[in-house]
Amino acid sequence: MKPLILIVAYFAAVTLPLLLSAWLGGPPRQFHQELASGLGILAFSMILVEFILSGRFKAISNDVGMDVTMRFHQIMARTALAFALLHPFLYHGTPSGGERPWDPTRQLTLTTDFSDLATGIVAWLLLAGLVVMAIGRTQLGYRYEIWRLLHGLGALLIAVLLLHHTVSAGRYGSQPVMTWVWLAMTGVAVGSLLMVYLVVPWMQKARPWRVTSVVRLTPKQWEVTVTPDGHRGLDYRAGQFAWLNVGHSTFSMKENPFSISSAPAAGPDISFMIKELGDFTRTIGEIEPETVAYVDGPYGNLTVDGRDGPGVALIAGGVGLAPLLGILRQMRRTGDSRKVKLIYGNRIAEQIAYHEELGDEGVVYVLSEPPEDWPGETGFIDGPLMDRVFSEQEFRDWVFVMCGPAVMMDVVEDHLIQRGTPAHRILSERFSYD
Ligand SMILES: Cc1cc2nc3c(=O)[nH]c(=O)nc-3n(C[C@H](O)[C@H](O)[C@H](O)COP(=O)(O)OP(=O)(O)OC[C@H]3O[C@@H](n4cnc5c(N)ncnc54)[C@H](O)[C@@H]3O)c2cc1C
CATH class of the missing domain: 3.40.50.80 (Nucleotide-binding domain of ferredoxin-NADP reductase (FNR) module)
Incomplete structure (x- = not known):
């Protein structure tokens, strides 16, 4: 897929619930109330699409590059947070109360049902926390694996809370068609997380690799070579990278991205050039030959294949x-x-x-x-x-x-x-x- 198609697909996915809600409509309200709902709807759909933008989908990152995908993920998360932060305040002045039989379309009132609002408030706070934690990850000093786990679980919780808030408190989300749309979109988002953390690791179990050599290249750089154990290996292009897991279960968070430094034309073994940096890379020298490894890839678009020029x-x-x-x-x-x-x-x-x-x-x-x-x-x-x-x-x-x-x-x-x-x-x- 080309980057332009991806951008169009992104905006189509993000604006779909907003457009459908506008189309379903209802009796008119004041502009600031519609803006409040619109920003809330946009923030939720952007958060759901963030799951797909989190890196492991080759159809996205192998076209535009993993670093560009992740940067976009970060910018969109901050934009969604800004929309979400504004959302409750823009309702200012709208009367609230319980269900009013004379206002079935919620034209004049907001709900004050505790559970409907509470899920929104908790998600609102969690989202702010999640974004702040991501921005300040290095300063906060978390281990990368812990941060990644908390980030994934936090995002999952936010999605579920927002689903409840949107379909129960939302003027538009509570309409049956929109409830189904939100359910489907949340399903896809949560499904993508399960895919990355459960399905792919499960499939990887059938494709183990073995470490064949660990060589010290310079005082702080190593070369690790792995060979496919009972399968044909990786179909990659020179310059791409993969997530490498050495000696852990496929479900473990202990996997790190490394560029492949070998050439595809050299055969099925693949090598990585690794610099000592943190807890895993500083222990490369201790890896024993024959250790089982898993390789998830190839990812990235850093390749000169098919590029013209002398x-x-x-x-x-x-x-x-x-x-x-x-x-x-x-x-x-x-x-x-x-x-x-x-x-x-x-x-x-x-x-x-x-x-x-x-x-x-x-x-x-x-x-x-x-x-x-x-x-x-x-x-x-x-x-x-x-x-x-x-x-x-x-x-x-x-x-x-x-x-x-x-x-x-x-x-x-x-x-x-x-x-x-x-x-x-x-x-x-x-x-x-x-
Ligand atoms: C696309 C890509 C290709 C890379 N290729 C190479 C390479 O060829 N050679 C090389 O030496 N280094 C490469 N790196 C960097 C390498 O991934 C990190 O140095 C390594 O993961 C550090 O792990 P650690 O446990 O030793 O240190 P930690 O202290 O756990 O991590 C140090 C930093 O590395 C990054 N990192 C750690 N784990 C992950 C992860 N699972 N996913 C994303 N980032 C992570 C984070 O920014 C973290 O703050 C690459 C990184 C990326 C994103």
Whole structure:
């Protein structure tokens, strides 16, 4: 699916309940009351679609990229929160009371039935908490797995509470057609969560992998290779990534996303280049060969397959080399006729991985803290460095693929745009969604 279709599908899904409610209508109310209901309806449908945007659906993230999908998820969650926060206050001045036989369409009054309102209030508070917890995740110091579990359970609870509030307190939601629409949409949202956390893990049990080697590449970077155990492996494109679970049940939250650094043309074994960072990655060295692993993937759209252009520019910072190495290896193995240049930046010389394999032809090594006798480039990967490496024509015609620290990617992307590289020829993968 192309990004445009996805955007249209998103807006169609989010506005469907609003349009249907407007179409079903009722006797007119004041504008601020309709606005209050409209924002509440939009907030709920946006929250339900957030479940689908949470990352694991290849039809979405493999077209626009996982980082773009997650950014959209975050922005839409904040927008939904803003709508939800306004929703109760806009009813200000509307008389409330119990059921009034003379006002069956709730034109003049709001409900004050405790349970109908309570579910809305609890969901309102929980939603604010969930968004704040997500924004401040790193500052709050939660372990990632705990945060992910709480985020999923919190979202599930909010969806169920909002369903009750909308179909019982809502002027529109309580109409039978809308009750069915909300039930169906909530069903799809909750179903998607069950799919990610129960169905996919259940299916993964039949597709185990085994660790074949764990190699220290540099003082803090490792290469882990796994082989399919009794199945054909992964059908992936160079540059994509997968969630890797080593030594845990398929239902465990202990799985992490890593780019695949091997080439599909090399066979069914897949390798990951992993940098030590937190609780899992710091224990990579302890993984025993033959340990059972599970791989959920492939995900992402960082691939040069099918992209036109006479050359491919790979720009890597640190462990950002991982997906680009997969691309480079695939190009070398398949005798890809496109020219290729790699810029590979690190802080110190000891951090350079795969030096021998990469070689020196077409590879520009950059160190920000070089030793005295360093013959290569120094400093950070920035505009002037890129101007030394690429010609004007290459900026215009080549495909640029980058992966590394956020600052590096921002600098490189801005420079490419300045130099006239069309946006569709700039590909990137971010390792962090914060
Ligand atoms: C698309 C993508 C590709 C990546 N490819 C590589 C790679 O090739 N090599 C590499 O070294 N690192 C890669 N990373 C980063 C890697 O996932 C984290 O460094 C790793 O998960 C940290 O796990 P930890 O348990 O050691 O640390 P933790 O302390 O648990 O996590 C540190 C940070 O890593 C991120 N993270 C942890 N678990 C997850 C998860 N399940 N899903 C999403 N983010 C998570 C979070 O931002 C978290 O704050 C990639 C990340 C993404 C999103």
